[in-house]
Amino acid sequence: MSAQEFYAPILASTGVYKFYIDGQWKESVSGKSVAISNPSTRQTAYQVQACTQDEVNKMFESAKVAQKAWARTPLYKRAEVLHKVASLMRQYAQPIADCLVKEVAKPSKDSLTEVVRSADLIDYTAEEGVRYLGEGQLLNSDSFPGNARNKLCLVSKVPLGVVLAIPPFNYPVNLAVSKLAPALMAGNAVRGSARVSAAVCPLVLLSSCFHAAGLPAGLLSVATGRGAEIGDFLTTHPDVNCISFTGGDTGISIAKKAGMVPLQMELGGKDVCIVCEDADLDLAAKHIIKGGFSYSGQRCTAVKLVLVAAPVADRLVAAVAAGVAKLSVGRPEDDCDITPVVSESSANFIEGLAMDAKAKGATFVTGEWRREGNLIWPVLLDHVTADMRLAWEEPFGPVLPVMRVSSVEAAVEHCNKSKYGLQGCVFTRDINAAIRISDAMETGTVQVNSAPARGPDHFPFQGFRDSGIGSQGIRNSLAMMIKTKSTVINLDKESYTLG
Numbered sequence: 100m101s102a103q104e105f106y107a108p109i110l111a112s113t114g115v116y117k118f119y120i121d122g123q124w125k126e127s128v129s130g131k132s133v134a135i136s137n138p139s140t141r142q143t144a145y146q147v148q149a150c151t152q153d154e155v156n157k158m159f160e161s162a163k164v165a166q167k168a169w170a171r172t173p174l175y176k177r178a179e180v181l182h183k184v185a186s187l188m189r190q191y192a193q194p195i196a197d198c199l200v201k202e203v204a205k206p207s208k209d210s211l212t213e214v215v216r217s218a219d220l221i222d223y224t225a226e227e228g229v230r231y232l233g234e235g236q237l238l239n240s241d242s243f244p245g246n247a248r249n250k251l252c253l254v255s256k257v258p259l260g261v262v263l264a265i266p267p268f269n270y271p272v273n274l275a276v277s278k279l280a281p282a283l284m285a286g287n288a289v290r291g292s293a294r295v296s297a298a299v300c301p302l303v304l305l306s307s308c309f310h311a312a313g314l315p316a317g318l319l320s321v322a323t324g325r326g327a328e329i330g331d332f333l334t335t336h337p338d339v340n341c342i343s344f345t346g347g348d349t350g351i352s353i354a355k356k357a358g359m360v361p362l363q364m365e366l367g368g369k370d371v372c373i374v375c376e377d378a379d380l381d382l383a384a385k386h387i388i389k390g391g392f393s394y395s396g397q398r399c400t401a402v403k404l405v406l407v408a409a410p411v412a413d414r415l416v417a418a419v420a421a422g423v424a425k426l427s428v429g430r431p432e433d434d435c436d437i438t439p440v441v442s443e444s445s446a447n448f449i450e451g452l453a454m455d456a457k458a459k460g461a462t463f464v465t466g467e468w469r470r471e472g473n474l475i476w477p478v479l480l481d482h483v484t485a486d487m488r489l490a491w492e493e494p495f496g497p498v499l500p501v502m503r504v505s506s507v508e509a510a511v512e513h514c515n516k517s518k519y520g521l522q523g524c525v526f527t528r529d530i531n532a533a534i535r536i537s538d539a540m541e542t543g544t545v546q547v548n549s550a551p552a553r554g555p556d557h558f559p560f561q562g563f564r565d566s567g568i569g570s571q572g573i574r575n576s577l578a579m580m581i582k583t584k585s586t587v588i589n590l591d592k593e594s595y596t597l598g
Contacts (some may be wrong), residue, residue: 122316368521390550
């Protein structure tokens with residue numbers, strides 16, 4: 100089957116992508132649609148259904164029924180379905196990658212890499228799920244003081260029920276499957292929702308692969324529409340048993356309203372890069388350029404602030420500036436290093452941060468500010484100080500501030516004053532110093548002699564403070580999607596093994 104034939108059922112005759120419910124592709128009874136703009140052209144690239152609250156309710160109704168049957172499905176059979184999904188994603192990867200280019204202006208090669216990486220994540224989740232979820236526990240009562248051996252506690256892992264999965268715009272495919280695969284493998288149903296800026300890739304196209312793989316109807320449904328109409332309705336729905344969300348400050352609002360449900364939240368970061376006086380400056384510069392400007396800086400794990408020891412600052416800034424000058428700027432279709440940011444409002448916010456820093460004395464090392472529409476030329480700013488917004492706020496764009504610090508202690512102190520605590524990194528030749536600095540940094544992950552990064556996908560991934568709640572990574576996500584149940588067998592008399 101050609102890719103065109105494979106994805107044909109999801110497009111209505113009106114040109115609007117359908118939504119997915121109870122194993123079927125449907126048009127909303129609202130008769131309305133939501134436009135998704137291409138960040139490069141700022142013209143409408145796609146349209147998706149504007150689902151109603153009643154349609155969302157029907158999704159949850161079918162989910163509760165389907166989940167009960169899925170929970171009784173053996174682990175190896177759940178894994179078989181996920182492996183089929185991964186295989187279909189690889190087979191029909193190019194249309195999803197092409198959609199990433201249009202929806203979020205991700206370079207073509209990176210878009211295809213994301214789809215393949217996501218298929219690998221699904222395979223790994225299936226394999227890890229069979230092992231991890233298949234493990235139980237037996238406890239004997241006589242290990243606690245005052246108890247004889249007359250009780251046996253069987254501890255098992257059971258599904259939560261219905262998981263609400265909300266991926267971000269920047270890695271919409273990878274961070275969708277990082278939620279969907281563990282939730283389904285653990286025996287849950289999933290309701291999917293997404294940003295208006297990125298709904299076709301992670302939900303509509305991806306759902307086609309789950310549908311074709313034979314996932315039972317009702318286990319996965321996709322709600323598209325306006326956040327003002329169905330956003331809070333979804334996140335506060337009484338049938339939601341867990342919320343897995345990746346994004347920004349919206350997650351804090353969701354957490355406050357969610358009530359008594361488990362939360363898995365990754366909400367961004369102000370990832371600092373501490374460069375010590377003894378660091379390999381060429382290595383540090385290489386990773387700062389990659390970490391700060393990959394995908395135009397629109398990554399939660401991007402380097403967002405360089406804290407460099409003053410004696411080596413001139414040399415580091417010069418090395419980074421030389422690398423930034425070599426970055427290509429242009430269209431994602433041409434695989435440029437710097438492509439348009441996701442929206443005009445995002446570009447305006449980034450410009451505001453840069454202009455604030457300039458007004459307060461920061462130096463534009465790479466030349467004057469340049470912007471065309473949503474396309475921003477990469478900016479390296481030196482002599483940034485703590486009174487500037489860029490010292491604390493997350494630009495989510497190709498703007499990298501450098502602060503010169505008098506000591507490692509001063510760098511760590513600034514890091515820990517941030518409201519964020521997702522990731523950070525330290526460059527030094529002294530492994531003992533690296534461990535001490537890492538221990539002192541109040542962030543979820545610290546990379547030593549490398550830029551911050553999410554992955555490989557089985558590594559734990561978590562943030563402190565406003566950067567999130569809970570932990571990701573394949574095994575941690577599986578653990579997030581279950582609850583513990585105990586069955587206690589009471590014996591009529593004490594029984595001791597070989598006793």
